[in-house]
Amino acid sequence: MTTRLLRRPAVRGAVGTAAVAVLLGGMSGTPASGAVAATGQITGIGGKCVDVAGAATANGTAVQLYDCNGTTAQQWTVGTDGTVRALGKCLDAASGGTADGTLVQLWDCNGSTAQRWTVTAARDIVNPQANKCLDATGGSSANSTRLQLWSCTGAANQKWTAPSGGGDPAPTGPMAVAPYLYNGWGSPPNPTTVMNATGVKWFTLAFVLSNGYCNPQWDGSRPLTGGVDQQTVNTVRGAGGDVIPSFGGWSGNKLESSCGSAGELAAAYQKVINAYGLKAIDIDIEAAAYDSPTVQQRTVDALKTVKANNPGIKVYVTFGTGQNGPDSSLIGRAANSGLTVDSWTIMPFNFGGAGQNMGQLTVRAAEGLKTAVKNAYGYSDDQAYRRTGISSMNGITDNNETVTVADFRTILAYAQQRHLARLTFWSVNRDRPCTGGGADTCSGVSQQPWDFTRVFAQYNG
Structure with missing residues (x-):
């Protein structure tokens, strides 16, 4: 087998890098398959109601907008089985259509994917099969406006207020295990394929960057909503999982540097939180951004604002490390500023480990991290372990280190023993054997598809 090195825009793991993952309490989206069914009106643009035309019950009856009138034609049940009835x-x-402009109608319930819907906290109603949103045609709020499927844009004619039965049960896989998935390269796998094969339920989606100003976009150029990244979010949620958008990476314009103040940076984070109704954001601060005390402090202060404005927020901080543990400047700055986080997470690779046992080196670095966190916050050993995490890299790293599936088993055993707060890796795009594709599509080591994900998916905290 030919070893293939990774080519990617965001080198992770070098000393002097950091990533901050902010995890919001509460559900990020309420799939229609929520734990408790709820019945009531669904309202949309112009305050109009989703309505069955003429209150007819024949198959193919149009579903439309109409003045809310309290009739049974406007009473919808968001069910426990993914249906809206x-x-x-x-x-x-x-006709099971998935194209833009596919009309929405009333039909006998038959269990098909054409009748599966996810109601997100961002107020989209999504058909996961199509990865498209329920849409009022032409942006109109006039009576009798037909409803259709359309690519999700975040526009007002795709926003709905639906009855809630208390939300969807949390994904069965732990939030701590959220391998990175990147739509910018590496022949991104279908997340449902990975979920079905491994049991993992969470993904960290990379990367949200600045467009040159204090404005978040995927990779600094793709739209925040309505594009391939939102389709990925909808797909994962439709399959019972959830996502953590990741801000930053090694290259590109960083919001932490582009935003001129902590308040502006907090507002940029909040824009993404609101767009997707998130539980989590991952802010990956690396290279010059991490090395700047000004940017570090701006990030710490922005996160304090985000926590204050989002009750129940959790914060993960992921950053580079040496073999004996990480630089502690950001840890100390956060502790001194009164910012507590749920996991300080190291990236134990690209740190001179070529030819060495990367599983053992990872454990050594994690012990150094525990000591740094313990000293900064005055935690006990057990408290410090439970506030730390590991974000590894599968296969051949940028510095020609080799992280094997056996190394992942070593890391998993350590995480289980110490009850770490986070266990993830870069990236699921690479969790495949190399069979002639690009270097960013495979790990470079002997494996079966999704072997690395399967190991970490066993983590139970």
């Missing part, structure tokens, strides 16, 4: 029938994408 009225008058004893299901909201249905006509």
Whole structure:
């Protein structure tokens, strides 16, 4: 087998890098398959109601906007089985269509994917099969406006207020295990394929960057909503999982540097939180951004604002390390500023480990991290372990280190023993054997597809 090195825009793991993952309490999206069914009106643009035309029950009856009137034609049940029902029938994408402009209708409930819907906290109603949103045609709020499927744009004609039955149960896989998935390169795998094969339920989506100003966009150029990244979010949530968007990486314009103040930076984070109704954001501060005391402090202060404005927020900080542990400047700055985090997470690779046992080196570095966190916050050993984490890299690293599946088992055993707060890796794009594709599509070591993900998916905290 030919060893293939990684080519990517965001080198992770070098000393002097950091990533901050902010995890918000509460559900990020309420799939229609929520734990408790709820019945009521669904309202949209112009305050109009989703309505069954003429209160008819024939298959193919149009679903439209209409003045809210309290009739049974406007009473919808967001069910525990993923359906949205009225008058004893299901909201249905006509003929199982997935194209923009596919009309939505009433039809006998049949369990098909054309009748599966996810109601997100961002107030989208998404058909996961199509990765498209329920849409009022032409942006109109006039009576009798037909509803259709359309690519999600975040526009007002795709925002709905639906009855809530208390939310969807949390994904069964732990939030701590959220391997990185990047839509910018590496033949991104279908996340449902990975979920079905491994049991993992969470992904960290890379990367949200600045467009040159204090404005978040995917890779600094793709739209925040309505594009491939939102389609990925919808797919994961539709399959019962959730996501953590990642800000930063090694290259590109960083919001932490582009935003001129902590207040502006906090507002940029909040824009993404609001767009997706998130539980989590991952702010990956590396290279010059990490090395700047000014940018470090700006980030710490912005995160304090985000925590204050989002009750229940959790914060993960992931950063580079040496073999004996990390630089502690950001840890100390956060502790001195009154910012507590749920996990300080190191990236134990690209640190001179070529030819050495990367599993053992990872454990050594993690012990150094525990000591740094313990000293900064005055924690006990057990408290410090439970506030730390590991973000590894699978296969051949940028510095020609080799992280094997066996190394992942060593790391998993350590994490289980110490009850670490986070266990993740870069990246699921590379969790495949090399068979002639690009270097960014495979690990460079002998493996079966998703072997690395399967190991970390066993983590139970």
